[in-house]
Amino acid sequence: MELKEFQSDTIIEPFRIRSVEPIRFTEMAERKELLARAGYNPFLLRADDVLIDLLTDSGTGAMSSQQWSGMISSDESYAGSSSFYRLESAVHDITGFEHLIPTHQGRAAENVLFTTIASEGDVIPSNTHFDTTRAHVEHAGAEARDLVIEEGKKPRSQHPFKGNMDLEKLKATIREVGVENIPVIMITVTNNSGGGQPVSMENIRAVSEIARDHGIPFFIDACRFAENAWFIKSREEGFADKSPIDIARQMFNYAEGCTMSAKKDGMANIGGFLALNSDELASECRNLEILTEGFPTYGGMAGYDMEAVATGLYEALDEDYLRYRVRSIAYLGDKLMEAGVPIVQPTGGHAVYIDAKEMLPHIDSLEYPAWSFNNALYLLGGVRGVEIGSVMFGKQPDGSEKPAAMELVRLAFPRRVYTQSHVDYLAEVIIAAYQQRDQLTGYEIVEGPEVLRHFSARLQPLG
Numbered sequence: 001m002e003l004k005e006f007q008s009d010t011i012i013e014p015f016r017i018r019s020v021e022p023i024r025f026t027e028m029a030e031r032k033e034l035l036a037r038a039g040y041n042p043f044l045l046r047a048d049d050v051l052i053d054l055l056t057d058s059g060t061g062a063m064s065s066q067q068w069s070g071m072i073s074s075d076e077s078y079a080g081s082s083s084f085y086r087l088e089s090a091v092h093d094i095t096g097f098e099h100l101i102p103t104h105q106g107r108a109a110e111n112v113l114f115t116t117i118a119s120e121g122d123v124i125p126s127n128t129h130f131d132t133t134r135a136h137v138e139h140a141g142a143e144a145r146d147l148v149i150e151e152g153k154k155p156r157s158q159h160p161f162k163g164n165m166d167l168e169k170l171k172a173t174i175r176e177v178g179v180e181n182i183p184v185i186m187i188t189v190t191n192n193s194g195g196g197q198p199v200s201m202e203n204i205r206a207v208s209e210i211a212r213d214h215g216i217p218f219f220i221d222a223c224r225f226a227e228n229a230w231f232i233k234s235r236e237e238g239f240a241d242k243s244p245i246d247i248a249r250q251m252f253n254y255a256e257g258c259t260m261s262a263k264k265d266g267m268a269n270i271g272g273f274l275a276l277n278s279d280e281l282a283s284e285c286r287n288l289e290i291l292t293e294g295f296p297t298y299g300g301m302a303g304y305d306m307e308a309v310a311t312g313l314y315e316a317l318d319e320d321y322l323r324y325r326v327r328s329i330a331y332l333g334d335k336l337m338e339a340g341v342p343i344v345q346p347t348g349g350h351a352v353y354i355d356a357k358e359m360l361p362h363i364d365s366l367e368y369p370a371w372s373f374n375n376a377l378y379l380l381g382g383v384r385g386v387e388i389g390s391v392m393f394g395k396q397p398d399g400s401e402k403p404a405a406m407e408l409v410r411l412a413f414p415r416r417v418y419t420q421s422h423v424d425y426l427a428e429v430i431i432a433a434y435q436q437r438d439q440l441t442g443y444e445i446v447e448g449p450e451v452l453r454h455f456s457a458r459l460q461p462l463g
């Protein structure tokens, strides 16, 4: 018998399921009622009333048996816990940074960093600041300036690294505001608010060079560092044969520090950290950490959280996992493009972004087209995504309203949670909503807080 080697093009889930959680089916009439009661804000729905929950990939992933077993044997000592040292060694191994400041999640790391280094009148350039990052920069009295390349704002552009920073705009910003008013240059990998698009190694290197030439520290918002490493491996010349961990090490090597939400590529349900090289800055940051997070060897995390993250950081860099992860996003993207649904292309690392501005020209940006489409997905199929548009970004620090650059519905995939048939169903719901797009109307905000209003605003459909 001569069997030829079997090669499959199907990328299967690189895990099997050992613990399951039922999801609840509802009727459309019930969902209408539930959405109205939630002030037409999906953030205010009960998760139990959602069938497929793509609100965020943050902290919603399934942990591995390795992570759970590590959690059982964690060390809950207040000071000097061995779980802290395990996390410190993982972070040091992957990022190379000298100091680890654990925090309860990513925004706490941002709070510690920006409260320590930013002040009134400062400008903090980034490719695109994430909403919590922007909020912390502004809370410190500084300006959060987005300098992503022009291709990054064009949903149909096929540029392989649409998260790249525009180097000319960065130099112009430094000239305009002066080195003394730029405490740090940030780059977000992958660029969450810009469609989950990756940043190339070449761009990271170039930004770090500009930063070094001007004596400005360069930090990475590293929430999706592993997904970014995968895109570099698959799209950038010279990296195809490198492992994701080596690519990640090189990315971090260009920077002096990073902020991290372990709820993303830390593969954990909670946690985060600030990691950095400067002894002086680290000790200043630790003073604030003790005040707001906790003692520096746990800072907002339980010992078992630190164990989960220490293991999760390596699992996020596993090649089989990353191949499956990026493929499952592209699989939905391909189905939607086939049906004519406008999405941000190419598909990013953690989410599909539907272009509501393109799809719903009859709804003005300040009547929130992406909000409207997202609510339609819930009504039709019990699916929950999130608006990344003018509700999230439209409110200016002076209280005025300005349309966001893009009106997107983000469908973010929890890690290792949904299977291919869930995604097939999802595609059906989205396509059904798309086919009825002429029926959709805009929304107005009837009640909302000053900052991060999308989390708790109440809205009302127009017309």
Ligand SMILES: *Cc1c(COP(=O)(O)O)cnc(C)c1O
Pocket: 058, 105, 106, 107, 108, 130, 132, 133, 188, 192, 221, 223, 260, 261, 262, 263, 264, 271, 272
């Ligand atoms: C999620 C996220 C943050 C904030 O992290 P949290 O853990 O949600 O506080 C910051 N930056 C980016 C790019 C993110 O995706």
